[in-house]
Amino acid sequence: MFDPYYGMLHGILGRLSMGVKTDTRERMVAGAALVMREEGVAGTTVAAVLRRSGAPRGSVGFHFPGGRNELLGDALRLAGDSVSSLLRAAVDAGAPPDALIRGIGEYYKQQLVKSEFRAGCPVGAAALEAYDDVDLGPVVAEVLDDWTDLLAQALVKSGVERSAADDTALAAISAIEGAIMIARVKRSTDPIDLALGLVLPTLASHKN
Template sequence: MNGKGETKERIIKTAAHLFQLQGYHATGLNQIIKESKAPRGSVYYHFPNGKEELAIEAVKYTGRFVEEQIKESMAQVLDPAEAIQHFIKVTSEQFNDPETVEGIPVGLLASETALISEPLRQTCVDVFKTWANVFATKLIKHGFDAEEAEALGMTINSMIEGGIMFSLAHKDKQPLLLIAQQIPLILNKKG
């Protein structure tokens, strides 16, 4: 990757982290520039439409990061309920040190900006759908009807997002672990 690509990625990663910790409105471009150690002009070069464009790229970056984590969990464990539980448990481990949590800003940005930025709202929706589809694909491969799998994928993703919010608020992984326990019941399996 060339210097410009590295700088752009560093800006996106820094923005994603700051949006997660502080929220969209509390994070300014000057802080992103300072913490990413990027030249001032590079932020405006890479994101000429400003903070909203940068936030969209941060959501996409986070979306890809989490999608890979979900896919990895789905590939590691054959049984879909156990695979989903595995992903939730791995995600919950981040709450042992909440300052290092990664992959969280999508839900936070969605709740903070859905009514004020249509492009950012749509990007969040697309990321949520991608994650839900990974769960649905696993379920379909194990005999679930496509329509039911899609509904379950969305339900599971929504539960995980809610569990992340609870875990953040409580600074504790227990809400996510409680959700993991419910997965076999949701998939109509004995847990």
């Protein structure tokens, strides 16, 4: 039962670096998302994005009249939408809530180990560094609200009352995002395992 959902979630950000469209703007947005998951908001400079995307110099001013923040905002939306689209498909398919969180946790464990703990979650990085940024803060809030709502929908389908589903979903997303951050610091996936160990029984208890 779990494998199909894990298969969908496994491509959350990895697909951004595979088969990326040749359109310069889209390459830059995808490149910014990839840089941000490794270097955070402060480290996602225009120069770093140009190197990662292979875009020509001068592209930022042409494609992003709002400058670096417009580029980073679009990158966060892309990363957020990549997760949301997979979560939405899984919810529509009737995925149990614990399978969704387990899939996300297992994906990030693999990503962290593969990248030697450099590649975290770009949305989590922005939440930590740019929560009060007038441009990026609202984008982060929208993305996290969307993820929480989708997980809450899965819980409601399992029979949980809506307000309780919202609280449980927010706690689960918070636990995983925090665990990803600490896993990078400790250079160990143990924090994610611990978070999953605490969250999954609660989610699993609501299965139909």
